[in-house]
Amino acid sequence: MSHHKKVAILVGGGPAPGINSVIGAATIRCCLEDVEVVGIRDGFESMMRGNIDHVTPLTIDAVSRIHFRGGSVIGTSRANPTTDPKLLENVVTSLLRLNVSQLITIGGDDTAFSAMQLERTGAGRLRVVHVPKTIDNDLDLPSHVETFGFQTARHHGVEIVKNLMVDARTTSRWYFLVTMGRKAGHLALGIGKSAGATLTLIPEAFPREPVRLKTVVDTLAGAMIKRWTDGRRDGVAVVAEGLVLKLDPEDLKQLADVERDEHDNVRIAEVDLGAILKTQVAARLAGFGLKITTVAKNIGYELRCADPVPADMEYTRDLGYCAAKYLLQGGNAVLISLDAGQFVPIPFERLIDRDKGRFRVRLVDVESTRYRIAHRYMIRLRRDDFDDPHELAKLAATVGVSREQFEKEFAYLVDSEPEPLVLDAGGEELEEQAAS
Helix, strand or coil: CCCCCEEEEEEECCCCCCHHHHHHHHHHHHHHCCCCEEEECCCCHHHHCCCCCCEEEECHHHHCCHHHCCCCCCCCECCCHHHCHHHHHHHHHHHHHCCEEEEEEEECHHHHHHHHHHHHHHCCCCEEEEEEECCCCCECCCCCCCCECHHHHHHHHHHHHHHHHHHHHHHCCEEEEEECCCCCCHHHHHHHHHHCCCEEECHHHCCCCCECHHHHHHHHHHHHHHHHHCCCCCEEEEEEHHHHHHECHHHHHCCCCCCECCCCCECHHHCCHHHHHHHHHHHHHHCCCCCCCEEEEEECHHHHCCCCCHHHHHHHHHHHHHHHHHHHCCCCCEEEEEECCEEEEEEHHHHEECCCCEECECCCCCCCHHHHHHHHHCCCCCHHHHHCHHHHHHHHHHHCCCHHHHHHHHHHHHHHCCCCCCCCCCHHHHHHHHHC
């Protein structure tokens, strides 16, 4: 046996495709170096209470084929030890009682923050590395590096949208599809753009806060009117759930079906965004004498435990290998990442937002070429519709109002429209290309 004590593996937060692949690769790497591995079941939950019975020995035989499967063989939970220093000390002490001196955590920004605080509490007694996991793709990695699980979630999300698009066309109805993505719109945009959804709404696309509910409703209603004008009464709108966090709380208070706490504050987590948008858009269209069948649907739980696609399987096996290898070589206090095929350890300290004291969140860059192309493919009201008298007249006729009235009702929506995308390599470079 080597001088290394045991390595523990723990999963926190919501599931994501590829967790088992990380566990398997890390376990195999440790076992090949004669280091015992234990899986901490159900996240930090039992360790916070000083209970060390909820562990599972991990061996090569036990994990050699788990990379094909979704879910987590050691479970997960959202238990948060950072709420009390005593809980953090309980976790450290529990791990030491198990003869664990090295810990691999797998999770999103909250679990990463817990990992950092745990390493600090350990004060040299425990070395910790974190593997970034979230289908939301919102950890602050380099812009071109995805969190694992995102590709699989997008893949299965696209399959759902593809089928709903056929159903929508067949039955002449709209679907409002609310996807996971509490802090950022990466998943919604990835699904919507890849599938060619009618339009996709993400929180980053609404720069002014708070966002009025009417603005979101009018964006959807405007797209439906434009689609109707072109002879279609069907469509699929993909909406990121995080948009609800940007809505003006006063607008939500007007809605009778929104839950409130004892202080009459809206319980954001309980807001059924899809149902609210369905009701409000129907009312908006009814004001113009239009009736379109709309179905609200939430997706996310269908994506989190899907079997990983090959891209995520390969990616997560690399991450698991690197996490174990780095720990066994004495590494500590980093998030494990790969960039252009190369191992990149990112120190916890570099990921902290100093103003908030939490890990930074990566948002969708709405100024990027990627987003602006997505926006151009969406069917929604845009500047061109209001600049062209003929198009404006057709839209106004659809809802039975004058051009001036239609413009008054909806023209404000284009204020935040991205500027036209110009692909210019630069004057000198273009001249060189022309000359050659």
